[in-house]
Amino acid sequence: MKMARLLQRLGRLMLVLNPAACFILLTEGKGKARAYLSHMWWMFTLRESLPVFTTSPLLIPRVRVEEVFEGIDISHVELLYPMPRPGGVKVEELIIICAIVRALNPKLIVEIGTCEGRTTINMALHSPEDAQLITLDLPPDSPPQGQKGAIEGGLDYRQMGIPKPGLLFENHPLKRKIKLVLADSTKFDWTPYEGLVDLVFVDGAHDYESVAKDSENALSITKEGSVILWHDYGVVEGVTAALNKLSERYPIKHIDGTSIACLRR
Ligand SMILES: C[S@@+](CC[C@H](N)C(=O)[O-])C[C@H]1O[C@@H](n2cnc3c(N)ncnc32)[C@H](O)[C@@H]1O
Structure with missing residues (x-):
């Protein structure tokens, strides 16, 4: 290592x-x-802002987003707070996530890892009026995540200088669709959501064990036709290795030109 x-x-x-x-x-x-x-x-x-050369090879097949979502419209996508912080979801990735939300018309969305809430608010913007979005981040009294190192574990919101999760949507009208939950996603009780969620965006802790656990939970709360998206495939070692392993059992695809991995169930 x-x-x-x-x-x-x-x-x-x-x-x-x-x-x-x-x-x-x-x-x-x-x-x-x-x-x-x-x-x-x-x-x-600024280690996080560069494409990191992961030691794991990129084993997941790379496809164009149109191959997974036939007829997806990325010709015009409105964004709120388009500019990312270093290491954040890139503009083109956010465009693709929002276009997927529009194509899928999800009623229930789960995001693991809220941070300032930039992807949250944009998913809310593009979801149907009656959609609900549940987004999880760590409680303020939880121990810092970045001790495992930025690359292995990912920084938590406090280490990125964000005083509390969800700042971008807390006073926004779109907040009506969003429920912020302060909990460790790997320990959270997901059973009430089993088989109910249409779209999950996994972007919480980035170490292998946490990504594997978040993915297992994402699989349990989704159903046939649902979509799971992961951020940082090919960028962060833990995410890359955990998804390579998961792709032995599920037909995960790597969206071309992005670090988004996608499973359409
Ligand atoms: C990369 S940021 C998320 C970025 C956000 N999804 C976006 O698109 O803008 C990762 C977030 O996950 C949170 N996090 C880390 N470990 C977590 C855990 N075990 N449970 C819930 N959230 C976690 C961190 O505090 C941080 O805010």
Whole structure:
């Protein structure tokens, strides 16, 4: 594992010392090359904002979103708070998630990992008027998650500088569709929701065990025709390894151009 981490760091360091920097130096001069390098260094130190080269291979087949959701319309998708924080759901991923919500017309949506509530509010925006969205994040008195490391465990909202989950929707009219639950998703009692949920977005803790547990729960609360989406496949090691394993039993697909993995049951 130590070796893998060292290789990851070396790989990212090579991004900094890449031929592009030399090219900029030769064609645009010292100033531009220095600006480029300082930007790359900033990216390098912000581990979460870079595509991380996971040690697990990407085994899940990559398909275009239209292959999973025939007729899906991504020609026009309205977004609230479109710009992501570093490491957050990318604009194009948010567009695809919202288009899936529109295509699916879900009555009950579950999100694991609320954070500031950016994906929550956008899923609420694109869901039917009578839809309900349950979103889970950790209670304020829970121990910090990031102790396992940003890559293995993922940071919790407090470590990302977000004082409480759901800030983006707490005073928004769309709040009427959203129920925020403060609980550890891996320990939460999901039995009242068994077989009832149309769409689950798994984006909570990012270590292998938690992703495996959240996925198991997502499977138990969904039914035939439901959809499960995961964020950070191919970006975070725990997510990638857990989904590779799960894909031995379920026909999970990796949506092209994104880190979203998708299971249409
Ligand atoms: C990557 S962020 C979620 C981002 C959000 N889904 C979005 O699209 O903007 C992960 C969130 O999961 C929360 N989290 C981590 N472990 C959790 C757990 N065991 N149960 C519930 N939430 C958890 C963190 O506090 C953090 O806010």
